[in-house]
Amino acid sequence: MASGKRATCAYGLLLAALLLAPWLGLYPVLAMKLLCFALFACAFNLLLGYTGLVSFGHAAFFGGAAYACGYAMKFLQLSPELGVLAGTAFGALLGLVFGALAIRRQGIYFAMITLALAQMFYFFCLQTPATGGEDGLQAVPRGDLFGVLPLASDHTMYYIVLLITAAAFLGIMRIVNSPFGQILRAIKENEPRAISLGYDADRFKLLAFVLSSALAGLAGALKTLVLGFATLTDVHWMMSGTVILMTLVGGMGTLSGPLVGALVIVALENKLGDAGNALAAMTGIGWFETLGESVSMVTGLIFVVCVLTFRRGIMGEILARWQGRATPQPAVPAVARAQPGAASPGQG
Amino acid sequence: MNMIASPALELRDLHAWYGESHILHGVDLTVNPGEVVTLLGRNGAGRTTTLRAIMGLVGARKGSVRVHGQETIGMKTHRIAPLGLGYCPEERAIFASLSCEENLLLPPQFACTPGAVGLREPMTLGEIYEMFPNLHERRKSQGTRMSGGEQQMLAVARILRTGASVLLLDEISEGLAPVIVQKLAKMIAMLRNRGYTIVMVEQNFRFAAPLADRFFVMEHGRIVEAFAAADLERKMPTLSALLGV
Amino acid sequence: MPDTDVILQTHGLTKAFKGFTAVSDVSLSVRRGSIHALIGPNGAGKTTCFNLLTKFHAPSSGSIHFNGTDITALRPAQIARMGVIRSFQISAVFPQLTVLENVRIALQRRLGTAWHFWRGKRSLSRLDARAMELLDAVGLAGFAHLGTAELAYGRKRALELATTLATDPELMLLDEPTQGMGHEDVETVTALIKRVSAGRTVLMVEHNMSVVSSIVDRITVLQRGAVLAEGTYDEISRNPQVREAYMGTTDEPEDRRAATAAPSAEAS
Amino acid sequence: MELFGVPLPALLSQLLLGLVNGSFYAILSLGLAVIFGLLNVINFAHGALFMLGAVLAWMGLNYLGLSYWLMLVLAPVIAGALGVVLERTMLRHLYRFDHLYGLLLTLGICLLIEGALRSVYGVSGLPYPTPEALSGVSHLGFMVLPNYRAWVVLASLAVCFATWFMIEKTRLGAYLRAGTENPRMVEAFGVNVPLLVTLTYAFGVGLAALAGVLAAPVMQVSPLMGQNLIITVFAVVVIGGMGSILGSIFTGLGLGVFEGITKVYYPEASATVVFVAMVCVLLVRPAGLFGKEK
Amino acid sequence: DANGVKIGVITDMSGSYADLSGKGSVLAAQMAVEEFGGKALGKPVTVLSADHQNKADIASSLARRWFDTDGVDMVIDFPNSSTALAVQEVARQKQKIDIVSTGGAMALTNQNCSPTGFHWAWDTYSVSYPLVRRLIEQGRNSWYYITVDYAFGQSLEADFRKAVDAGGGKNVGSTRHPLNASDFSSPVVAASASKAKVVVLANAGNDMINGVKAAGEFGLIKAGQTVITPSTFITDLKSLGLNAAQGLTYVDPFKLDLDGKSKDFVERYYKRHKAYPTHGQIGVYSGVLHYLKAVEAAKTVEGPAVAEKMRALPVSDAFVRNGKVRADGRMVHDMYLAQAKTPAESKGPWDLVKYIGTIPGDEAFRPLSASECPLVKK
Ligand SMILES: Nc1ncnc2c1ncn2[C@@H]1O[C@H](COP(=O)(O)OP(=O)(O)OP(=O)(O)O)[C@@H](O)[C@H]1O
């Protein structure tokens, strides 16, 4: 990001706001949930924005880690930090398996393969007794951090979650700007060239995939810790759809986009009913009251509108305005429709 | 054929763009019915782009393109060919998933309605196979499995079947063994005798020189030189300066 | 000749795409320290040959030996790390990175930190000096901090060359390095190739016969995927088969210029 | 007689039933393949359109008294018309961009269609009777086979074969195949490729709706009926090789049968067997069974 | 509270359970409030409602926010068991009342029981054990299961098997199928081949409906097999149509025509909802009514105090007559053996069920002695 100063400023303000949030009346549990989803979206975006790979199976890492963390804490009586670690490790491991299978294909094929793998994992979660099936893994205790700091209080929990997400966010920033991140950018822009310079593109992408799934796992594990349960919703393919939507709405390939996207979508899921009621009260049109029951329709509508009109997402648009970039530079679409005949890999 | 009513092809101040890049900067070109003309120029001068612009295959185009007097600048690509244009692209565009014969049969034949100017009786498959015995031999094989020369013949033959009278041929001699190039030269001469109007884009000056009635030289998206075959000798020095020929 | 003199050797290299044989039974041997050209009509299989040598395509049959070791089974990146670096027929740069970063990507490999996702970007700045040196060598020093997408085509090719050089390759495979360049650029690049070829081996595809005749030591002519002839420029240009298949059958004094103009460099 | 501990008649009957399921897979994946082939769009809305077909059949019967047979023709036509609208107003604008956007757009459309029908008809489903003419059962010796299921297999085989014939053997099909390779050039020959694209999408959508009508009497007609089927069908398409017509037909039928066998020997895995098959195929042939390498 | 008593209906407005709970549940809650006079402790009673989208995280954060910032005193319904369990946890922490009506998870009153959590209409035990006993008495002693392959189905099948063993019957086999399977022909054919006298569809919702359709298609009931659908709501019968549903046997927690009070409720409900109430919906009515009575009795809305009164007071309304709330939170009441009518027997669009027996409450629900609920083992 070029306008570094301004960005630092903005992030500083955001952090300050988040630090004060519980005292400003923001509901801590909702805020924590938001942070978890923001982290999830950032993890997804790490993969999408910086390798151009669209995974349609990230729910598996998120939900798998949520279950792993819950299981570790509830049945193995591990402490929270170990539980979260277990979840993250599980996400990474699952990512390694998925990645190894899917990374050889690209674009839409990659998306479909990850989707199918995640669906397989969904059925596994549904059937295995360890997850409690439809009931979910319930009443996971928050426990005491490092055995000393009790997390039962929402405020304590909030600051811990904030700390972890902020650290993870910084970590993502670091990854993006690391030597490794440079190679990823190069691979994304011109894979054959990067290979010809001696970089095993598939392995770099696999590491990026694993990092992304580990971070998604971290988000899932934190979510279990915060809410005290893990359910099938977390591994359902719609969760993958939701995280794509968050990233799309916020702005693919922008660091801050997923944060904004997560905010918008979580707010939508939780507050659409209220908003509908308010609208109904304001306009007197009773139909708005039913808005709360149509979350999936509204979600669908957002997908359609986003894809058709503002593919750069909210932050993408804002950044484009700020930096006065004339040419649109959407993150994913590396190329327009492949030109027939120019597809031989040697000529990329 | 269609008396001197209107030129077969008339470009006026044609501009063309690929995305942001402005490639043609006002091309003016007139081709009369039954004429064979050649566009010469260095790599990247914009000759291919001129042909593509005529067919509406560029990003955006402006100016005027008249085919037998009819303005086509606002037309959709698929409406242009039926006016009697046949385009044989540089890259040949033989379809891999179609057999040789399917490739040949692919372009729709234009309905030869009585009033339609610019169309002529389409060649039958038999006539084409007679003209290109190689194609008959390989008619069942996959399009891209044919040799470069065969593909080139197929690409040309393909547009003869449609009934087009104006042929736009882009570098048809390119990458072919001289024997085949000679064959193609004979074919062009024959088509000319049959009254086809032909616009050739050629790097291979030696191939084009004996065939064309008129020559145009392009540079940076403009026509910078135009002369008739009779003036060829006289123009040679200019040409070698322009083309390094 | 002793084996150590041969840096790259292929035996019966063949590539078939769904029944269409693009490269058939090519046995090539490139001498260490030479500039070797691969020429032939469009579609003769030159680029495909490069793709095979660097394993961008897997050969249908045949073997490739580099410095005496069999590299037929290796992955493309492994081959690159052994010192065989290729350029591409259509200019291959990283358009959204700056010119300097482009070269740095290539230099990064030697640093050994390519996998370090926890390290800061600043750790890369010590490569800048070397990168500037390379850019200077191809005349791009003044553009170092420009976005690569903004470069003119000829400069992109120069940048590509600099990037290739940055990996310090033992064998460089250049696919039409002068394609799309103006006359002056062609001369500069030709001179540059000649200069950097000191101490390395260059295998290049080139349609421009003036380039070929001025710097190339040895030529292999491909036609329809198979080797048609091999020899020095003079041998090749006298070979009747080559003249028929590639250079044309025109009169003696004209053939150089004709060949220069004849084949279009435009790829598909 | 037994085969690995399962009585042969039971095995045979499960194979036959697998074939019925396979027929649905085949029609659905065929539609996906046709659309993907020419538009390069993964039509996520396919499941919703399948459901729409079934709901249309129900609406026809309940509101207008139109018979199953009439709806078998009408529903695909109506859905196809919807497809025309979707392609003209939305999908068309995305071809220039990454294929991913097509997937996301159709996902959004899928949510919209499902949501809309759900708010009208609820979720528990609508009953649809088996048409009179097909309501009986046939005694095959090893099992009783409802006539309707036999009809499903025959009808879908016929449709699949007709589609295959149309695409591989006719002029129109030649346009389609050529259009997949190089649409601009086909256009330069004077073929209205945009129209062709629209019609192809409509046709693919029509196939989905047809499958929906076929399914109406055997599955509960409900707004959610396509949701779970579609991801399985995606896996079928990946296994078959994306965009391959014959691949999707054979893989669809084959996987139905394979699933049937799994139900006999290890029913717990029947939900995942398709995905396991997908992983295995991908490990050996990344492009799918019938797919072309890159 | 300044604003009076607030009751929150958390339910599924748009997902798979929307028809058997959803808006109908909200209406039922409102009818209970109206019946109670609209006021409790002298202040108005308000009913809030929200869609949990079948997501536990949404349900629990909603409940949390309602409890913490909106002053909601009690939440009710939860057709989906993961949301029910998640909200019960929140309610336990916040010491607020939660009543699960439409959901049936045993865990609610078992290992996850809560001092302020109640389970109202039914649970998986109550629709399996009593039924087995009755049928075996009638000589239907060989059982086959078509089970949805996840916790719900598995535990349902296990319950049945135990009951069949205990009653001296024989379990002859089972087939598992995935959740939301579209095709039931294979399990049905297997069930038919087994010649078992009873075929249990241990699944719910669309799976159950599709299973029944396939059973009809392959002629199971015609061949004399009894098909049991434990988790049947009246809306399921409606959407199946009696042609397909006729002869299905199940346990219904609610008898539509029990007496005038019930009939009257159903009639009033039908006028406003255009559909008969499911037992989940009328359970919401009953739960709200009982809660309000307890509030009046406790003279406070404090959760623990109200919970105590809820346990102490008998339950009697249009839903149940002689109900009582046990220590583990289970509301115990009579259940009814029910069968789907044949099309000929049916006299109206909603005349779908005939009741063929009554199961006394004590027999219908799992005895406290078998409970793992810590509240019981004091
Ligand atoms: N699709 C495209 N997008 C952007 N620029 C293009 C495109 N195609 C061609 N150009 C540019 O347009 C210019 C003219 O190209 P054109 O193909 O018309 O040249 P030409 O005279 O036919 O030369 P050649 O001998 O290479 O065929 C060139 O600079 C080329 O780089």
Ligand SMILES: Nc1ncnc2c1ncn2[C@@H]1O[C@H](COP(=O)(O)OP(=O)(O)OP(=O)(O)O)[C@@H](O)[C@H]1O
């Ligand atoms: N991936 C592929 N699949 C199928 N055929 C291919 C593929 N790549 C190349 N070919 C074919 O192989 C032949 C050789 O192509 P190649 O690119 O090697 O030619 P070239 O000698 O480099 O030509 P040019 O001088 O035009 O660059 C051509 O006919 C081409 O169509």
Ligand SMILES: [Mg+2]
């Ligand atoms: Mg050209």
Ligand SMILES: [Mg+2]
């Ligand atoms: Mg080449």
